[in-house]
Amino acid sequence: MSVPAVHPFHGGLVLEGHKRISTRHPVVPARLPERLVVPLQQHIGAPAEPVVQVGERVLKGQPIARPRGYVSAAVHAPSSGTVAAIEARPVPHPSGLAAPCIVIETDGEERWRWREDQRPDWRTLGPEALRERVREAGIVGMGGAGFPTHVKLNPGAGRAIHTLVINGAECEPYITCDDMLMREHAPAVVAGAQVMQRILGARRILIGIESDKPEAREALSEAVRAAGADDIRVVSVPARYPSGGERQLIHLLTGLEVPSEGLPADIGVVCQNAATAAAVLRAVTELEPLISRIVTVTGAGVAEPRNLEVLVGTPFADVIDQAGGYTDEAVRLIVGGPMMGFAVAHDEVPVTKTVNCLLVAGRGEVEPARDPLPCIRCGACVEACPARLLPQQLYWYARAKDFDRVQDYRLFDCIECGCCAAVCPSRIPLVDYYRYAKSEIWALEREREKAARARRRHEARLARLERERAEREARQRARRERATDAAARKAAVAEALARAGARRSGSAEARRHEGSEGG
Amino acid sequence: MRRFETATSPHLPPRDSVPALMRRVLYALAPGAALQAWHFGWGVVVQLLLAAALALAAEAAVLVLRRRPARRALADGSVLVTAALLALALPPYAPWWLTTVAVLSAVVLAKHLYGGLGYNPFNPAMVGYVVALIAFPRELTQWPAPHALAAPPGLDMALGLIFGGAQLPDALTAATPLDHVRTGLAMNRTLTELGAEPVMGRFGGKGWEWVAGGYLAGGLWLAWRRAIDWRIPSAFAAGLALPAMVAWGLDPDGHPSPLFHLLSGGAMLGAFFIATDPVTAATTPRGRLLYGAGAGLLTFLIRTFGGYPDGVAFAVLLMNMAAPTLDQLTRPRAFGEGR
Numbered sequence: 019m020s021v022p023a024v025h026p027f028h029g030g031l032v033l034e035g036h037k038r039i040s041t042r043h044p045v046v047p048a049r050l051p052e053r054l055v056v057p058l059q060q061h062i063g064a065p066a067e068p069v070v071q072v073g074e075r076v077l078k079g080q081p082i083a084r085p086r087g088y089v090s091a092a093v094h095a096p097s098s099g100t101v102a103a104i105e106a107r108p109v110p111h112p113s114g115l116a117a118p119c120i121v122i123e124t125d126g127e128e129r130w131r132w133r134e135d136q137r138p139d140w141r142t143l144g145p146e147a148l149r150e151r152v153r154e155a156g157i158v159g160m161g162g163a164g165f166p167t168h169v170k171l172n173p174g175a176g177r178a179i180h181t182l183v184i185n186g187a188e189c190e191p192y193i194t195c196d197d198m199l200m201r202e203h204a205p206a207v208v209a210g211a212q213v214m215q216r217i218l219g220a221r222r223i224l225i226g227i228e229s230d231k232p233e234a235r236e237a238l239s240e241a242v243r244a245a246g247a248d249d250i251r252v253v254s255v256p257a258r259y260p261s262g263g264e265r266q267l268i269h270l271l272t273g274l275e276v277p278s279e280g281l282p283a284d285i286g287v288v289c290q291n292a293a294t295a296a297a298v299l300r301a302v303t304e305l306e307p308l309i310s311r312i313v314t315v316t317g318a319g320v321a322e323p324r325n326l327e328v329l330v331g332t333p334f335a336d337v338i339d340q341a342g343g344y345t346d347e348a349v350r351l352i353v354g355g356p357m358m359g360f361a362v363a364h365d366e367v368p369v370t371k372t373v374n375c376l377l378v379a380g381r382g383e384v385e386p387a388r389d390p391l392p393c394i395r396c397g398a399c400v401e402a403c404p405a406r407l408l409p410q411q412l413y414w415y416a417r418a419k420d421f422d423r424v425q426d427y428r429l430f431d432c433i434e435c436g437c438c439a440a441v442c443p444s445r446i447p448l449v450d451y452y453r454y455a456k457s458e459i460w461a462l463e464r465e466r467e468k469a470a471r472a473r474r475r476h477e478a479r480l481a482r483l484e485r486e487r488a489e490r491e492a493r494q495r496a497r498r499e500r501a502t503d504a505a506a507r508k509a510a511v512a513e514a515l516a517r518a519g520a521r522r523s524g525s526a527e528a529r530r531h532e533g534s535e536g537g
Numbered sequence: 538m539r540r541f542e543t544a545t546s547p548h549l550p551p552r553d554s555v556p557a558l559m560r561r562v563l564y565a566l567a568p569g570a571a572l573q574a575w576h577f578g579w580g581v582v583v584q585l586l587l588a589a590a591l592a593l594a595a596e597a598a599v600l601v602l603r604r605r606p607a608r609r610a611l612a613d614g615s616v617l618v619t620a621a622l623l624a625l626a627l628p629p630y631a632p633w634w635l636t637t638v639a640v641l642s643a644v645v646l647a648k649h650l651y652g653g654l655g656y657n658p659f660n661p662a663m664v665g666y667v668v669a670l671i672a673f674p675r676e677l678t679q680w681p682a683p684h685a686l687a688a689p690p691g692l693d694m695a696l697g698l699i700f701g702g703a704q705l706p707d708a709l710t711a712a713t714p715l716d717h718v719r720t721g722l723a724m725n726r727t728l729t730e731l732g733a734e735p736v737m738g739r740f741g742g743k744g745w746e747w748v749a750g751g752y753l754a755g756g757l758w759l760a761w762r763r764a765i766d767w768r769i770p771s772a773f774a775a776g777l778a779l780p781a782m783v784a785w786g787l788d789p790d791g792h793p794s795p796l797f798h799l800l801s802g803g804a805m806l807g808a809f810f811i812a813t814d815p816v817t818a819a820t821t822p823r824g825r826l827l828y829g830a831g832a833g834l835l836t837f838l839i840r841t842f843g844g845y846p847d848g849v850a851f852a853v854l855l856m857n858m859a860a861p862t863l864d865q866l867t868r869p870r871a872f873g874e875g876r
Binding site: 028276360366388400405410439444 | 538539540541542543544545546547548549550551552553554555557558609613615653654655656763766815816818820821822825864868869870871872873874875
């Protein structure tokens with residue numbers, strides 16, 4: 019087999035992987051916790067809507083919340099038990115805020131909701147039916163972003179997809195869940211990719227995997243051979259962060275650049291994470307919804323770093339406990355990797371569909387607290403930026419709150435990979451400035467929209483008032499006219515009556531006269 | 538429930554720091570500075586120490602006046618780099634007050650009045666040098682003869698010259714190679730004649746070419762360590778050498794060789810240590826090429842047609858002015874942005 023060419027992207031960083039510490043043990047299922055806390059929003063889009071009541075008995079795999087709208091995802095009971103509460107609980111989010119969750123007291127029986135005979139052969143199903151299965155299973159991108167998979171698998175009629183990219187790069191240091199999945203379940207990843215290929219009508223599948231995962235690459239190549247699929251290629255990409263960024267990986271594998279305001283589908287490519295592929299296969303063959311995932315528990319802060327198959331809703335504390343618990347080193351709990359992951363304030367937070375790694379960092383593994391010096395414009399960030407931006411200029415204008423300039427320097431092409439901040443000798447938290455500028459700009463836009471709406475409303479109100487005034491006046495005028503009419507009529511009537519009266523009295527007198535004359 | 542500190546991503550420990558970067562620049566200056574001291578005597582060392590002490594004191598004083606934390610800013614090492622560059626650019630036996638004026642101009646005027654590290658539009662060392670050059674032109678030409686022509690002053694004599702108000706005896710002075718060529722050409726002598734004189738060495742001036750070699754070596758190390766962007770010195774050298782080559786090719790007796798240009802005066806120090814000051818240089822990759830080439834070209838033009846024998850300081854300051862515009866005009870095409 020020829021080695022396919024790889025198209026390098028600008029910048030990026032060669033980082034120490036720290037991957038071996040968590041790949042020594044095979045993946046084992048984590049213990050069933052007493053209580054599962056299942057957030058209603060584990061994806062990008064609208065939160066799901068609960069379809070169960072407090073006190074209701076639920077079975078494993080039963081839908082407990084339905085998607086609200088198209089860009090949303092269903093949520094299922096990860097195990098059987100009783101709904102104990104539907105309330106706000108702390109969720110894995112950088113803000114540390116609470117969000118609505120369904121709390122399930124597990125019964126330990128793990129009773130599934132379906133019967134055996136419901137398992138179909140996916141090859142007999144058409145793209146629509148397959149996509150519907152994916153939607154019903156509540157599958158979202160498992161690489162971290164959590165975009166609903168059925169939406170990504172429906173690029174729209176105008177966009178023909180030629181290539182499905184399977185992202186097995188896993189470029190962030192420490193994280194090994196995809197590596198372990200590909201080693202242990204390569205056939206499922208390949209078959210899941212084929213399901214998605216069928217849904218998309220893609221000509222070929224390219225599986226991108228970083229060169230530091232030879233075992234996984236071997237396993238996948240073997241699975242591809244076994245499947246006899248000559249339209250699938252396993253491509254080794256250099257271990258250079260962020261090769262697993264969607265845009266970067268697509269460029270590495272195809273040489274194509276996703277347009278800056280567009281989607282991969284605009285250039286005929288769809289990219290899905292390896293774990294998502296495996297989840298898709300389970301959804302279509304076993305009707306199994308996404309209720310568990312592999313989580314890497316690693317770092318100098320845990321005693322036995324490893325990978326565990328964890329039910330969605332399991333508290334971090336339970337998971338860490340099964341990796342030997344904390345060591346004295348533990349100083350920071352990071353969800354995800356050290357480059358893009360976020361730190362949480364405590365471990366009473368549940369695993370969700372997108373939690374790929376719990377990095378319990380030791381003292382030497384993280385920067386204590388940034389104490390920035392002024393930017394000296396050294397340009398290390400320019401060299402590192404995979405989006406080919408000028409991070410120091412973005413920083414300058416973000417700091418000055420010059421939001422027009424910061425957009426001229428293409429703030430919204432920033433993927434927040436953190437390369438710039440990682441190399442900054444002045445230790446400036448650059449990504450924080452970009453996030454700040456982005457949210458300010460969004461807020462301003464919302465503000466502007468609101469103002470425009472308010473103005474439209476105000477103008478509409480003025481118009482309405484004007485109309486009403488005009489109508490009122492018209493009515494008054496009409497009434498006045500009617501009134502004058504009426505008065506005139508009344509006057510006329512009175513006059514007529516008077517005249518008539520006069521006539522009557524005149525005739526009476528005449529009669530009287532006549533009568534006296536005659537009487 | 539176990540609680541943790543929180544912080545924003547990326548979380549990795551630092552890979553580099555400003556003080557480390559500044560230290561690297563100082564290390565890279567060492568070979569050139571040592572050769573300069575060998576060829577021109579103790580004055581080089583005394584000026585380095587004097588400038589460093591003055592610069593630290595001036596920066597500390599300004600920081601106190603500006604009510605900024607002084608210790609941290611002093612520890613970043615940037616003021617020491619400014620002091621070292623200035624000390625190496627000034628004649629080694631310049632009087633103490635001249636060095637003081639230059640250092641104060643650099644640190645107070647060029648650096649802190651603009652907001653300190655990172656905010657100064659002009660290279661502080663070159664501002665200090667140009668202030669001295671314009672205010673005291675005679676003192677700035679007083680260079681000693683290199684070691685090969687006369688034994689340079691010892692430490693006692695150096696202290697006497699710098700602090701005691703003594704004059705460098707004529708026997709110990711010599712025109713710099715650039716001066717020598719300039720005045721010689723002005724008197725209608727040919728470069729063949731001028732090259733035969735004792736101040737001239739194999740490529741540049743005696744001694745001077747070695748010092749330039751020292752800065753070149755240090756500069757290459759800096760570029761290899763990625764402490765400086767290779768684009769600026771490369772473009773500077775090209776901007777200086779290419780026009781020099783054309784002029785020399787057309788009239789070899791009327792114009793010095795490109796190699797002479799590169800190894801004389803402040804060219805190597807300027808290309809690797811002064812034009813590369815990131816704060817005042819352009820920051821985009823293409824901008825840095827243009828910036829370096831512009832500084833090299835201006836150096837050639839000033840040396841050839843200007844009123845001063847060397848032009849590195851003016852060239853750098855002029856390009857400092859152009860840097861923001863260069864940055865704006867050379868923004869790279871972002872990934873995914875339409876061509």
